[in-house]
Structure formats: C-alpha cells, structure tokens
Amino acid sequence: MDDLxxxxxxxxxxxxxxxxxxxxxxxxxxxxxxxxxxxxxLGKMTPEERQIAGPALNALKDEINSALAAKKAALGDAALDxxxxxxxxxxxxxxxxxxxxxxxxxxxxxxxxxxxxxxMGFAVAEGPQIDSDWYNFDALNIPGHHPARAExxxxxxxxAEGDNRPPHVxxxxxxxxxxxxxxxxxxxxxxxxxxxVYRADYDQTHTxxxxxxxxxxxxxxxxxxxxKWVLEEFFTAYFGTTVxxxxxxxxxxxxxxxxxxxIQCSFEGGTVKVGEGDDWLExxxxxxxxxxxxxxxxxxxxxxxxxxxxxGIDRIAMLKYGIPDLRAFFDSDLRWLRHYGFAGLAVPTIRxxx
Ligand code: 2NL
Numbered sequence: 526m527d528d529l530x531x532x533x534x535x536x537x538x539x540x541x542x543x544x545x546x547x548x549x550x551x552x553x554x555x556x557x558x559x560x561x562x563x564x565x566x567l568g569k570m571t572p573e574e575r576q577i578a579g580p581a582l583n584a585l586k587d588e589i590n591s592a593l594a595a596k597k598a599a600l601g602d603a604a605l606d607x608x609x610x611x612x613x614x615x616x617x618x619x620x621x622x623x624x625x626x627x628x629x630x631x632x633x634x635x636x637x638x639x640x641x642x643x644x645m646g647f648a649v650a651e652g653p654q655i656d657s658d659w660y661n662f663d664a665l666n667i668p669g670h671h672p673a674r675a676e677x678x679x680x681x682x683x684x685a686e687g688d689n690r691p692p693h694v695x696x697x698x699x700x701x702x703x704x705x706x707x708x709x710x711x712x713x714x715x716x717x718x719x720x721x722v723y724r725a726d727y728d729q730t731h732t733x734x735x736x737x738x739x740x741x742x743x744x745x746x747x748x749x750x751x752x753k754w755v756l757e758e759f760f761t762a763y764f765g766t767t768v769x770x771x772x773x774x775x776x777x778x779x780x781x782x783x784x785x786x787x788i789q790c791s792f793e794g795g796t797v798k799v800g801e802g803d804d805w806l807e808x809x810x811x812x813x814x815x816x817x818x819x820x821x822x823x824x825x826x827x828x829x830x831x832x833x834x835x836x837g838i839d840r841i842a843m844l845k846y847g848i849p850d851l852r853a854f855f856d857s858d859l860r861w862l863r864h865y866g867f868a869g870l871a872v873p874t875i876r877x878x879x
Contacts, residue, residue: 526563526581529559529560530588530589533589534589537589537596540600543597554589560586563578564579631736634842634845635736635738638738638759638763639719641759642717642738642740644875645758645759645875646715647716647740648715648717649719650702650705650706650716651702651718652699654720654722655693655695656701657691657692657694658694660701660704662694663821664822665778665821666779666818671778678697678726679695679697680694680723680724680733681693681694682695696723697723698737699718699719699720699737699738700718700739700779702720703739703741704821707743707823711823711824712743712828713743713744713745713829714831715742717741718738718741719738720736720737720738721734721735721736722736722737732839732854735839739834739835739836740755740833740835741831741833742833743814743819744829744830744831747831747832748832749784749812751832752811752832752834753772756770756786756834757769758875758876760808762876764799766801768788768789768799768800769788769789769800770786771789772785772786773787775812777812781812781813781815782812782813783811785807786807786808786810787805787806787808788800788808789802789804790802790805790806791804792804797844799844806844808837808840810834810836811832811834813830813833814833839854
C-alpha cells in the first residue's frame with residue numbers, strides 16, 4: 526500500500542497540466558482505478574485483515590484526493606500567473622495616431638459657392654458632362670465656323686466609322702446645363718450650375734478637367750446692376766471681407782453686352798490679398814444673355830432678359846487658400862494642400878444671412 530501511495534503522490538507532484546491530473550485521478554481513485562480494485566479484495570479477507578486494510582485504503586483514497594485537489598489549485602494559480610504576466614498592458618501609453626480624411630478644397634469651395642448663392646435665391650442645376658455639340662456650342666451662339674469652338678480645345682467623343690450623327694463633346698463649360706434648364710423650366714429663373722468641365726490644356730494654371738460655376742437670372746427687368754450686386758455680395762461672403770468689383774467691356778458670343786469682372790486686391794510680397802489695395806484681378810466673365818441664346822432655350826427675348834456669368838471654382842479656391850499651382854489639386858500629394866494651410870470647414874454666407 527505504501528508503494529501505491531508513493532507512486533501516486535509522486536506522479537501527482539510531477540503532473541504538468543490538468544489533463545494529466547485527470548488521467549491520474551481515473552487511474553488511482555476512479556471506479557475501475559487501482560484503489561477501487563483493492564477495495565473489492567476486502568471481501569476476500571478475514572475480518573481481522575479487513576479491519577486494518579479497510580480504513581487504510583480509505584485513508585489512502587482521501588490522501589490521494591487531497592493531493593489531486595491541491596495540485597489542481599496550484600496548476601490553476603500558475604496558469605493565471607502566466608496570463609497576468611503575458612497579457613500585461615500599459616494603459617498609460619499615449620494612444621496611436623489615427624489617420625483622418627478631410628474634404629477636398631475644391632469640394633469645399635463648391636459647397637461654399639452653392640451655399641452663398643442659395644442664400645440669394647439661386648437653385649442648383651446639374652446636367653450631363655458629355656453633351657451634344659448643339660447644347661455645348663450652337664445653342665450658345667457659337668456656330669461651327671466660330672473660332673471659340675477651336676479655341677476651347679474641345680475633347681470630342683469617338684464615333685464609330687460611318688456614324689455620321691453630330692458629335693458629342695466633353696462639355697467645355699456648364700452653359701449647356703443652363704440651356705437645358707431654360708428649355709425645361711422656362712422663365713423666370715435663378716440658377717447656378719456648378720460642375721466639372723473639360724478642355725485640352727495643361728500647365729500651372731490649367732488642367733484638362735476643372736470646375737466651373739455659372740449663374741443665370743432671367744426675369745422681366747433683370748439688369749447688369751443686379752449682376753454687380755450679386756457678384757459683390759458673393760465675393761464679400763466668400764472672402765469674408767468687403768470686395769469691390771470692376772467691370773471691363775469684353776466679348777462673348779453668348780452675352781451682349783459682355784463684361785470681364787475683376788476683384789479688388791493687393792500684390793505685396795508675392796502674395797495676393799483680396800479685398801484690399803489698388804490692384805485688380807480678373808476672376809470671371811459675364812454679361813446680359815444674348816437674345817439668340819434665350820431663343821435656343823425656348824424663352825422669348827421680347828418678354829424676358831437676364832444676366833449670366835461663369836467663373837472657375839478651382840481658381841477662386843487657389844485665391845482663397847493661396848495655392849499657386851492648380852495641379853496641386855489633382856496630381857499632388859495631400860501634404861501640399863496642408864502646406865498651403867487648407868484645413869477649414871466653415872461655410873460663409875451673405876451679409877445678414879437668411
Ligand atoms: C468666362 C466666361 C461666361 C457665361 C459664361 C452664359 C450661359 C448662358 C447664357 C449666357 Cl446659358 N452666358 N455663361 C456668360 C459669360 C461668361 O464665362 O470666361 N468664364 C470664366
């Protein structure tokens with residue numbers, strides 16, 4: 526019996542995990558274990574022998590059970606100690622930086638423009654980026670032989686051999702959207718058309734895709750004076766400071782009379798500051814909608830008149846955020862935009878708001 530005791534106490538002491546311990550329990554004190562087998566032998570003994578062997582076997586069983594329980598507890602403590610050691614975490618470490626996205630300056634300026642014009646009662650109209658040459662040119666009083674058609678460096682869409690339908694183009698301005706709006710909704714109207722436009726041109730101030738916002742207001746008695754007020758109100762809201770404008774006589778096929786509009790600025794130390802100084806910077810083209818263009822849009826020029834203007838969103842974004850190269854918007858690394866200090870999200874509104 527001492528052999529049995531030494532054998533099991535030794536094995537229990539050496540057990541490295543709970544599974545081994547369970548095997549030992551079954552072998553020693555399980556139903557068919559060695560001690561149970563020995564207990565079955567008690568029946569064959571004399572009463573004297575049984576009186577000694579019985580209590581001794583019971584005591585041995587108890588002793589092995591307590592050794593098993595003690596070892597099991599010890600193994601459990603060791604496993605917990607190991608987890609506590611390996612899963613240690615320093616909650617005082619600073620958090621990891623998260624990469625955050627920002628709104629693209631062009632998207633933001635687009636949004637700012639629509640907000641400011643919306644405050645003055647202009648709805649937003651959108652339309653196709655691929656349109657027929659009729660909507661892009663003819664309807665705007667730019668006939669086939671007109672130099673503007675060539676000057677605009679138009680991207681023509683491919684047509685299959687033998688397909689002689691008139692060509693489609695990537696729109697060179699958002700004016701076709703205004704023609705479509707006039708056709709569909711008639712007069713009076715007040716809309717702006719922000720959108721992507723395309724011209725085959727690429728240098729520091731030109732990219733083949735850029736963004737434009739055009740405006741159109743048609744009513745019985747709209748004049749250039751209304752145009753001047755709207756534009757000054759717009760620039761003042763957009764740049765956050767009072768901005769004077771200067772109108773210079775110009776020529777566009779789609780307006781008569783036509784004016785190029787400059788905004789007041791200063792050029793000092795190589796930077797442009799809008800709304801101060803004695804210099805002028807050209808920012809847009811405008812005029813009274815040509816009667817032929819009203820007619821193309823299905824509006825009777827004997828009853829209605831209106832102003833229209835077109836300006837580059839990218840260009841006014843560059844001005845506001847001091848970005849010298851247009852290509853920074855489209856070909857470049859976000860770090861350039863950060864370098865130019867682009868971060869804000871505040872959307873300005875017109876004086877007095879709505
Ligand atoms: C420029 C010139 C301009 C317009 C765009 C326009 C649209 C219709 C009718 C008449 Cl539907 N005009 N748009 C008018 C004048 C100038 O843009 O140099 N923009 C940067």
